Amino acid sequence: MSTQGWLQILVYCAVLLALTPPVGRYLHRVFASPEAPLGRLGAVTERALLRACGVSPAEQTWRQYAGALLTFSAVSVLYTYLLQRVQVQLPLNPAGLGNVEPSSAFNTAASFVTNTNWQGYSGESTMGYLVQMAALGWNNFTSAAVGLAVAVALARGLTRPAPAGDAPATLGNFWVDLLRGIFFVLLPACVVYALALVSQGVLQNLDAYVELTTLEGAQQVLAMGPVASQEAIKMLGTNGGGFFNANSAHPFENPNGVTNFLQMLSIFVMPAGLTYAYGLMAGNTRHGWAILASMGLLFLLGVGVSYAAEAQASPAFAGLAVAEDGGNMEGKEVRFGIANSALFATVTTDASCGAVNSMHDSFSALGGLVPMVNIQLGEVIFGGVGAGLMGMLIMVLLSVFLAGLMVGRTPEYLGKKIEPRDIKLVTLYILIFPLVILAFTGWAAVAEYGVSSLNNAGPHGLSELLYAYSSAAGNNGSAFAGLSANTLFYNVTLGVAVLAGRFWLIIPALAVAGTMARKKTVPPSPGTFPTDGALFTVLLTGVVVIVGALTFFPALALGPLVEHFLGAAGKVF
Amino acid sequence: MLRTLLTSLRVTGLTVLLTGLLYPSAVTALAQVLFADKANGSLVKDDRGRVVGSALIGQAFTHAGYFWSRPSAAGAGYDALASGGSNLGPTSKRLRERVTADAARISAQHAGATHIPVDLVSASGSGLDPHISVAAARYQLVRVAAARSVEPARVSTLVDSMVEGRDLGLLGEPRVNVLRLNLALDTQFGAVH
Numbered sequence: 001m002s003t004q005g006w007l008q009i010l011v012y013c014a015v016l017l018a019l020t021p022p023v024g025r026y027l028h029r030v031f032a033s034p035e036a037p038l039g040r041l042g043a044v045t046e047r048a049l050l051r052a053c054g055v056s057p058a059e060q061t062w063r064q065y066a067g068a069l070l071t072f073s074a075v076s077v078l079y080t081y082l083l084q085r086v087q088v089q090l091p092l093n094p095a096g097l098g099n100v101e102p103s104s105a106f107n108t109a110a111s112f113v114t115n116t117n118w119q120g121y122s123g124e125s126t127m128g129y130l131v132q133m134a135a136l137g138w139n140n141f142t143s144a145a146v147g148l149a150v151a152v153a154l155a156r157g158l159t160r161p162a163p164a165g166d167a168p169a170t171l172g173n174f175w176v177d178l179l180r181g182i183f184f185v186l187l188p189a190c191v192v193y194a195l196a197l198v199s200q201g202v203l204q205n206l207d208a209y210v211e212l213t214t215l216e217g218a219q220q221v222l223a224m225g226p227v228a229s230q231e232a233i234k235m236l237g238t239n240g241g242g243f244f245n246a247n248s249a250h251p252f253e254n255p256n257g258v259t260n261f262l263q264m265l266s267i268f269v270m271p272a273g274l275t276y277a278y279g280l281m282a283g284n285t286r287h288g289w290a291i292l293a294s295m296g297l298l299f300l301l302g303v304g305v306s307y308a309a310e311a312q313a314s315p316a317f318a319g320l321a322v323a324e325d326g327g328n329m330e331g332k333e334v335r336f337g338i339a340n341s342a343l344f345a346t347v348t349t350d351a352s353c354g355a356v357n358s359m360h361d362s363f364s365a366l367g368g369l370v371p372m373v374n375i376q377l378g379e380v381i382f383g384g385v386g387a388g389l390m391g392m393l394i395m396v397l398l399s400v401f402l403a404g405l406m407v408g409r410t411p412e413y414l415g416k417k418i419e420p421r422d423i424k425l426v427t428l429y430i431l432i433f434p435l436v437i438l439a440f441t442g443w444a445a446v447a448e449y450g451v452s453s454l455n456n457a458g459p460h461g462l463s464e465l466l467y468a469y470s471s472a473a474g475n476n477g478s479a480f481a482g483l484s485a486n487t488l489f490y491n492v493t494l495g496v497a498v499l500a501g502r503f504w505l506i507i508p509a510l511a512v513a514g515t516m517a518r519k520k521t522v523p524p525s526p527g528t529f530p531t532d533g534a535l536f537t538v539l540l541t542g543v544v545v546i547v548g549a550l551t552f553f554p555a556l557a558l559g560p561l562v563e564h565f566l567g568a569a570g571k572v573f
Numbered sequence: 574m575l576r577t578l579l580t581s582l583r584v585t586g587l588t589v590l591l592t593g594l595l596y597p598s599a600v601t602a603l604a605q606v607l608f609a610d611k612a613n614g615s616l617v618k619d620d621r622g623r624v625v626g627s628a629l630i631g632q633a634f635t636h637a638g639y640f641w642s643r644p645s646a647a648g649a650g651y652d653a654l655a656s657g658g659s660n661l662g663p664t665s666k667r668l669r670e671r672v673t674a675d676a677a678r679i680s681a682q683h684a685g686a687t688h689i690p691v692d693l694v695s696a697s698g699s700g701l702d703p704h705i706s707v708a709a710a711r712y713q714l715v716r717v718a719a720a721r722s723v724e725p726a727r728v729s730t731l732v733d734s735m736v737e738g739r740d741l742g743l744l745g746e747p748r749v750n751v752l753r754l755n756l757a758l759d760t761q762f763g764a765v766h
Contacts, residue, residue: 008744053583068577075581079589124654138593175580187592194600195607201629204604204612209654212616212624214632215755216639222614222627222653228604229597246647246656249698251629252614257745316661316668317691320676326691326706330668331658333697334643334704337746341698358698359658368662460662482660563664572666 001311005339024276030184031152049179059170062514068174080109083135093128094208103491110495114502115143117241117477120486124223124244137230144237145181147386157513159281162520169517194232201255203227235266238384240354240477248357267353271382274389286532294540298381299350302370307342309367315567331362349374352384354477361480365564372467375474377548390509394429399543403529415521429508434551436473436500440493441465449489455482458573463559473501626752631703637720638765639755640713647700659696704748721762
C-alpha cells in the first residue's frame with residue numbers, strides 16, 4: 001500500500017461526499033413534486049412525452065404500480081431477445097456478426113433488463129452496433145430508471161401521510177417516474193459525460209474495425225464502435241455491461257486515470273444522492289446521512305481489506321525471481337495499479353454495477369472475497385441506482401423492528417407502526433436472495449455440466465460458481481470471469497437467477513410500500529427509536545452484516561477462506 | 574391489462590428512438606466534430622505515415638531491440654478482437670507454471686539484472702495493456718541498448734523522457750507506453766529490421 005494510493009481513495013470519498021447533497025436535492029426535485037423540474041421547458045417536455053406514450057399521470061396503488069413495472073419489463077425482455085435473434089438482418093453491423101444463439105440471447109435479455117448486465121458473451125465478437133445501442137444501451141437507461149422508480153415508490157410509501165377517508169393508498173405513477181428518471185436525470189447527464197469520456201480517448205464511431213500491421217509486422221484488428229455513449233450510461237445507471245469483453249479494463253473503454261476516476265464516481269453518485277433525497281422526503285436529512293454513514297463504513301472496510309490483500313505478492317509467484325513489492329498484478333492494468341483496481345472492485349460490487357477495471361478472478365483469495373461479500377450483503381452498500389436504496393430501506397425496517405423488540409414495544413418507523421404483515425414481507429425479501437444463490441451454486445457444483453465450465457481447480461473453482469450466482473441474483477453482473485458461462489445450463493440458470501433477484505425482491509418491496517402508505521402517522525414518543533444518530537447507524541450496519549454473514553459464511557469458508565490458508569501454505573491446484 | 578401492455582409498447586418505442594438511436598448518434602456526431610482523433614481510436618503513425626497501431630492498444634514485441642509488453646491473455650496475445658485476462662486465480666497451478674517459465678526466459682536474457690518487475694510477468698485484465706511500469710522499462714533498457722549497440726545511458730534518457738506521470742498529477746499510476754517508446758527508439762536510433 002502507498003500514500004499515493006490512499007490519497008486517491010480519500011480524494012474519491014471527498015468528491016463523492018461533496019456531490020451527495022446537490023445530487024440529492026435535484027433527485028428530490030425530480031421525483032417528490034407533482035410538477036416536472038426545469039420550469040416551463042420541463043413541463044412542456046413532460047407533457048409531450050406523456051402524450052406520445054398515451055399515459056395518464058394518475059396516482060397508482062402498489063398493485064397497479066407493480067403491474068405496470070412488470071408489464072414494461074416483460075416487453076423489454078422480449079424486445080431485447082428478438083433484436084439479438086435477427087441481428088443479421090439489421091443495419092450497422094460492419095463486422096457482419098451473426099444472430100445470437102437462443103439461450104445466450106435470453107440470458108442477455110434477462111440480464112440487461114434487470115440492470116445486471118452479466119455477460120456470457122464477448123461484446124466485440126457477438127453484438128453489432130445497432131444491438132449495442134438500441135437494445136443493450138437502451139436497457140441501460142430503462143433498467144436504471146425502473147430502479148429509481150421502485151426506490152421513490154417505496155420512499156413515498158414510507159414517508160407519505162395516510163390517505164384521507166376511504167381513498168386508496170397510492171405510490172405515484174410508474175410511467176411518470178420512469179420517464180422522469182430517463183429524460184430529466186440520466187439522459188442529459190450522459191450526453192455531457194459521454195463527451196468527456198471521448199475527450200480522454202474513449203471510442204465513439206460507427207466505423208468498420210481497423211486492420212493494421214504492427215511495428216513488428218504482425219496483423220492486428222482493432223474493434224471499433226459507439227463506446228462512450230454506452231459507457232456513460234453503463235456507469236451512471238450502475239449497469240456495468242461492457243461494450244468489449246474486458247469491460248472497463250479495456251483501454252478503449254477506460255483509457256486513463258481521469259476516466260477511471262469519473263467511472264468510479266459515476267457508479268456511486270446516484271445511490272449516494274438518493275440517500276440525501278430520501279432524507280428530504282422523510283423530512284429529516286440526518287436520517288439520510290445516517291443511512292449513508294452505514295454504507296460508508298462498510299465501503300471503507302471493503303476498500304481497506306481489498307487494497308491490503310492485493311498489495312501482497314500472489315502465492316502463485318512465491319519463490320520466483322519476481323519482485324514482491326509490486327503486489328498482485330495478474331489481471332490488472334498498469335495505468336490503474338493496485339489502489340485503483342482494489343477501489344474499483346469494491347465500488348462496483350458495493351453498488352450493483354458490475355463493471356470491472358481488473359479481473360476479480362485473479363485477485364488474491366481475500367481480495368476476491370471482498371467483492372463477493374459485498375454482493376452477498378444484498379447490494380445495499382450504496383447499491384444499484386434505486387435498487388440499493390430499496391434494499392437498504394428493507395434493512396432499515398428490520399433494524400427498527402429489532403430495536404423495538406429489544407425494548408418490548410411495537411416498533412414504529414417515521415411514525416408508522418411496523419406490523420406482522422410488514423415483517424413477513426421483509427423476511428420474504430431477505431430469504432429469497434440467499435435461496436436463489438445457494439441452491440443454484442449447489443446444483444452447479446455437483447453437476448458434470450456445471451463443473452466442466454470451471455477455469456480454476458480447487459477451492460477457487462467453488463468461488464467461481466458462488467460468485468456467478470451471487471452476481472446474478474444480486475443483479476451485479478461482474479464475474480470471476482474464468483467460468484465459461486456461455487453454455488445452455490449457465491445461460492438458463494443465471495438468467496432465471498437474475499430475474500428472481502430482481503422481481504422477487506421488487507414485488508415484496510412494493511407490497512411493503514403499499515401497506516405502509518395506508519398507515520396513520522403517530523407522533524414520536526420517548527420510546528421511539530431515533531433513526532438519525534450514530535446508534536442507528538451502528539445497528540443498521542450490524543443488521544446488514546449479520547444477515548449476510550450468517551447466511552453465506554459456510555459457503556465462503558469452503559471457497560475463498562480455505563484458498564487463502566492453502567495458498568499461504570504454498571499449495572496450488 | 575391490455576391498456577398497460579399498449580402503454581409499455583409505446584414507451585418502449587419512444588425511448589428506443591430517443592435513448593437507443595438519437596442519443597448515441599448525436600454523441601457520435603459531436604465526438605467526430607470535437608475529438609475526431611480520440612473518437613476513432615487514437616491511431617499512431619510511424620515516420621512514413623503508416624498506421625502502426627493505437628496509442629491505447631498494446632502490441633506484442635519479441636525483438637531484443639524493442640521494449641517488451643506484458644504477457645497477454647487476449648487470444649494468441651494482443652488480439653484486439655478477444656480482449657480479456659487469464660482469469661487464473663492465486664492458487665492456480667497453470668498460473669504458477671506460466672510465470673515460472675516466463676520468469677526463467679526473461680531472467681536468462683537479462684543477465685545481472687535483479688528481480689523482474691511483477692507487471693512484466695503478469696497478464697493484464699484487458700490483454701491489451703499498452704503500458705508497462707517504469708520499473709519494467711528500466712529493467713529492459715540494458716538489453717535493448719545492447720541489441721541496438723548504443724550506450725545504455727542514451728536509452729535510459731529516452732525512457733525517462735517517455736514516462737507518463739499520474740493523470741492530473743494525482744490519478745492512476747506512472748507508466749510507459751510501449752508502442753510510443755519503441756517508435757521513439759526507431760526514430761532516434763534507426764529501425765531494428
